[in-house]
Each structure stands twice: as C-alpha cells, then as structure tokens.
Amino acid sequence: MRFSVSQGSLTEASCDALIVNLFQDVKHPGGGTGAVDRALGGAITQLIADEGFEGKLGQTAALQTYGRIPATKVILVGLGKAEEFTTDGVRRASAAAAKRAADANAKKVSTILHGAGIGGLDPGECTLALVEGAALGLYKFLKYKTVDRKETSVEEVEIVEMDASKLEAIRAGAAKGEITSDATIFARDLVNDPSNSATPTMLAETARKIAEENGLECSVLDREQIAESGMNLLLAVAQGSAQPPKFIVLRYSSPGASRTVAIVGKGITFDSGGLSLKPADGMENMKDDMSGSAAVLAAMRAITKIAPPVNVLGIAPATENMPGGGAVKPGDVIRSLNGKTVEINNTDAEGRLVLADALAYAVKEGADEIIDVATLTGACVVALGRGMSGIMSNNDELADRLIAIGEKEGDPLWRLPLFKDYKEMLISEVADLKNAPGREAGAIAGGMFLHEFVEDKPWAHIDIAGPSFLDKATLTAPKGGTAAGTRILVRYLMEMP
Numbered sequence: 108m109r110f111s112v113s114q115g116s117l118t119e120a121s122c123d124a125l126i127v128n129l130f131q132d133v134k135h136p137g138g139g140t141g142a143v144d145r146a147l148g149g150a151i152t153q154l155i156a157d158e159g160f161e162g163k164l165g166q167t168a169a170l171q172t173y174g175r176i177p178a179t180k181v182i183l184v185g186l187g188k189a190e191e192f193t194t195d196g197v198r199r200a201s202a203a204a205a206k207r208a209a210d211a212n213a214k215k216v217s218t219i220l221h222g223a224g225i226g227g228l229d230p231g232e233c234t235l236a237l238v239e240g241a242a243l244g245l246y247k248f249l250k251y252k253t254v255d256r257k258e259t260s261v262e263e264v265e266i267v268e269m270d271a272s273k274l275e276a277i278r279a280g281a282a283k284g285e286i287t288s289d290a291t292i293f294a295r296d297l298v299n300d301p302s303n304s305a306t307p308t309m310l311a312e313t314a315r316k317i318a319e320e321n322g323l324e325c326s327v328l329d330r331e332q333i334a335e336s337g338m339n340l341l342l343a344v345a346q347g348s349a350q351p352p353k354f355i356v357l358r359y360s361s362p363g364a365s366r367t368v369a370i371v372g373k374g375i376t377f378d379s380g381g382l383s384l385k386p387a388d389g390m391e392n393m394k395d396d397m398s399g400s401a402a403v404l405a406a407m408r409a410i411t412k413i414a415p416p417v418n419v420l421g422i423a424p425a426t427e428n429m430p431g432g433g434a435v436k437p438g439d440v441i442r443s444l445n446g447k448t449v450e451i452n453n454t455d456a457e458g459r460l461v462l463a464d465a466l467a468y469a470v471k472e473g474a475d476e477i478i479d480v481a482t483l484t485g486a487c488v489v490a491l492g493r494g495m496s497g498i499m500s501n502n503d504e505l506a507d508r509l510i511a512i513g514e515k516e517g518d519p520l521w522r523l524p525l526f527k528d529y530k531e532m533l534i535s536e537v538a539d540l541k542n543a544p545g546r547e548a549g550a551i552a553g554g555m556f557l558h559e560f561v562e563d564k565p566w567a568h569i570d571i572a573g574p575s576f577l578d579k580a581t582l583t584a585p586k587g588g589t590a591a592g593t594r595i596l597v598r599y600l601m602e603m604p
C-alpha cells in the first residue's frame with residue numbers, strides 16, 4: 108500500500124473512495140466534510156438527518172456521488188465525541204474507513220486528515236496515526252491461504268490537505284507512520300506464522316537477512332556457543348526441544364555515539380509449558396510467545412531509517428519450551444550467566460529464564476539502558492486484560508517516556524510496581540532464586556525476577572501477554588498476533604533525544 112500527500116481540495120480529489128469525517132452528534136458538517144456535503148447537494152446532512160448517522164467513533168456510511176465530484180464514492184466515518192478525541196481516535200477512524208473502502212473494492216482512496224483541525228492535536232502526529240490506522244486496519248495474514256484469499260483492494264491512500272502551512276509536518280508524519288506500520292506488519296507476520304515455520308532457526312535467518320539488508324552486525328549463537336558463553340538458563344529451557352535454540356544479536360552503530368540502548372525480546376517460538384505442561388485448550392496460541400522478539404527484530408529492521416543517535420543492541424533469545432525426554436525438570440537448579448543460581452520450580456515460567464540470561468548478556472555487552480518486551484505472564488492478562496500491557500521499571504523517567512509513547516501509539520502501558528517487600532517470594536530453599544513463586548502478584552513477580560539480572564542499569568520490562576494476541580478483532584488488528592510493543596520500540600528510538 109502506498110501513501111501520498113497532496114495539497115488541494117477534497118471536492119477535486121479523483122479516487123475510488125473519498126473519506127470524510129464527522130464528530131458525534133454534529134448535524135451540519137463543516138470544514139472539508141462540509142465542502143463535500145455542499146458539492147453533493149447536502150447528501151451528507153441528509154444522511155445524518157434521515158439515516159440516523161450519529162458519528163460514533165468508527166461508524167461508517169458510504170454514499171454514491173453520481174458524478175457530482177470526481178470521487179466515485181464518499182465514505183463518512185464517525186470520530187466520536189469531539190471533547191474525547193485523541194490521536195488514537197484518528198488511528199481507529201482511519202482503520203474503520205479504510206476497511207469500508209476495501210469492502211467497496213476501492214483501489215485508490217483519498218482522505219481528509221482526521222483531527223488536524225482540532226486544537227492541540229499536531230498534524231504530523233495525526234498523519235502518523237492515520238497511516239497506521241489504514242495500514243494496520245487492512246492487515247491480513249494470508250501466507251497459508253490458498254482458497255478464499257481475499258487480499259485488500261486498496262493500493263494507494265492519498266492524504267489531501269488544503270492548508271500549505273501544514274504540508275511539511277504531514278509529509279514527515281506520513282513517512283514516520285510508514286516506518287511504524289511496516290515494522291508492525293513485519294512483526295505480525297512473524298507472530299502469526301506457526302511454530303513449525305517460525306522456529307528459532309528461522310528467526311535467526313530472518314535476523315541475518317535484516318542485518319544484510321541494513322548493514323547491521325549480526326551474531327547468532329548456537330546450542331554449543333550458548334553453553335560456552337554460560338547462558339545456562341536459556342540452555343535449560345531449550346533442552347526439552349528437538350529444535351535447536353539460537354541466541355540472536357543485532358548491532359546498530361550510530362556514528363559518534365557512545366551510549367548503547369539494548370532492546371531484548373522473549374523469543375519462545377512455542378510454549379507448551381515444558382514438563383509443567385499447559386492445558387490443551389488454547390495452547391495453539393502459544394506460537395505467539397515470540398512476540399517480544401518479533402518486536403525487536405522489526406525495530407532493528409527499521410533502525411537505519413530511524414537512525415537514532417545511540418548504538419542499539421537487539422537481542423532475541425530464541426527457543427521452544429517443550430517437554431522432551433531431555434527436558435529440564437521441576438526442581439532442577441541452574442546457574443545463570445550473571446552467576447545467580449535458579450531453582451526451576453515450574454518449567455512454564457520459561458520466559459524469565461531466557462530473558463535473565465539475555466539481560467545479563469546486555470549488561471555484559473555494555474548496554475547503558477535496557478528495554479525488554481515479553482509475553483511473560485498470564486497474571487498480567489488477568490490484571491490488565493487484552494487492552495494494555497504492563498510495564499515495570501527501576502527508572503521513573505524511562506517508564507514515563509515509554510508510557511507517553513504507548514499512549515500516542517495506541518499501545519497503552521500501565522505501570523506495576525517492583526515492590527521490595529515481595530522480593531522474598533523469589534527466594535528458593537536450595538538456590539538464590541526460584542523462577543515461579545505462587546499465584547499472587549504474578550506479573551510483578553516476573554518483573555522482579557528479571558530485575559535481578561540488570562544490575563543498576565536503567566531498565567524497563569514490558570509484559571505484552573494481554574495485547575499480543577487477540578481472539579476478537581479490533582478496528583486496528585484482526586484476530587491473532589497484534590505485534591504489541593513493536594511501535595513502542597520504534598517510536599522510542601525515533602524520539603530518542
């Protein structure tokens with residue numbers, strides 16, 4: 108899908124579908140929508156009055172233009188209440204309108220820039236959200252569909268703006284939105300790809316290709332090299348699986364930079380639970396347990412376009428979690444890369460094990476700041492649901508920046524505490540730590556376990572277990588992998604001071 112920006116009037120845009128908008132309960136549209144309404148002889152005003160179009164966020168209606176303007180059809184999308192409107196409203200409205208355009212088989216779509224007329228909303232930020240909404244709302248995973256392959260008809264989305272003073276910001280926003288959308292789509296494709304295809308080896312090959320295409324350094328440690336380097340927790344998780352594990356590292360060097368940011372993603376390509384086996388119901392969704400590493404790979408794939416003023420280390424510890432004959436057993440004690448010993452009292456708490464070694468690796472490699480993204484705990488899904496991810500951090504400034512970005516990106520984060528009093532839950536009878544305390548404060552316990560491996564580095568842990576995979580479509584994502592966390596990483600690196 109291509110995006111373009113043109114200066115001009117909506118009533119002169121030639122396209123298959125022209126998207127205009129309406130705030131809730133507005134009876135007489137103004138602005139660009141008003142101009143289109145007048146050109147159509149009041150057809151939009153009539154639709155509002157006669158058909159009861161209320162303008163609820165994401166509500167759509169389609170009108171024929173009968174040659175009164177160059178556009179073949181007009182699609183009206185509701186923006187919801189004006190006083191509640193945010194740039195995420197732009198994203199959702201754009202997604203709803205794009206879908207309606209695709210339903211009408213439109214190839215070329217021209218659109219008004221939603222929200223640009225609202226005080227306080229930045230036109231660049233609105234454009235970025237509009238681009239994301241259209242690109243992500245139309246996303247489908249068709250790799251394995253041989254029949255009923257309904258590809259989206261939309262080939263081009265043209266943003267039409269009259270006000271010349273806004274064009275520069277709009278163009279910059281569109282360019283950023285294409286980067287964040289491409290990254291999200293790339294990550295969704297990886298998450299939706301099942302575990303027989305998206306193996307640790309496949310993730311490693313994907314990383315190598317990303318490195319080649321973008322001039323990054325890539326190193327991939329195999330089972331032996333993982334053992335030699337002392338990442339025994341990763342090794343322990345991998346030992347029940349026939350698929351060989353891979354420890355994947357991508358490096359971006361920024362000219363003249365001295366600081367290094369590490370982004371670390373959980374890369375469990377299938378989580379059966381291991382010997383602490385999960386119930387069969389819904390286990391198929393555990394192909395999504397590499398969503399964190401998909402976000403990291405996607406961000407590294409975009410990194411030369413982002414060109415942040417820091418070095419970036421992308422790390423993905425990748426393995427299956429399987430109950431094979433050689434599998435790690437509950438009660439086994441393993442020494443981690445940073446020397447702490449861990450009793451694996453539950454093999455289904457494998458994410459924190461592979462991440463512990465990866466975080467310790469990032470510290471060893473000289474990372475000045477670390478962000479990890481992981482489908483870590485079912486407890487986080489219970490606490491926060493599917494609509495937001497949990498964030499835990501030892502650094503308020505880092506946490507606040509990530510939370511602000513999550514809000515802008517429609518990928519919200521809610522902070523949970525690293526509560527010192529709970530540290531004792533993590534203490535094992537036989538080792539320094541155990542990986543799975545009881546059922547209480549499960550998301551926090553996961554974060555606090557990881558905290559043991561970051562020394563004093565500014566660090567944030569994002570638990571995307573809820574939003575990473577949906578069994579019900581939203582406006583901006585179909586059922587399945589959403590690539591939660593991806594846009595947060597990309598935007599974080601884009602906005603790096």
Ligand code: BES
Binds near residue numbers: 378482485
């Ligand atoms: N990958 C799961 C967490 C998960 C659950 C992600 C549901 C998405 C949806 C993780 O490895 C896991 O199994 N965690 C355990 C930890 C427990 C044993 C301490 C959990 O949450 O039950």
Ligand code: MN
Binds near residue numbers: 457
């Ligand atoms: Mn698990």
Ligand code: ZN
Binds near residue numbers: 396457458483
């Ligand atoms: Zn897992």
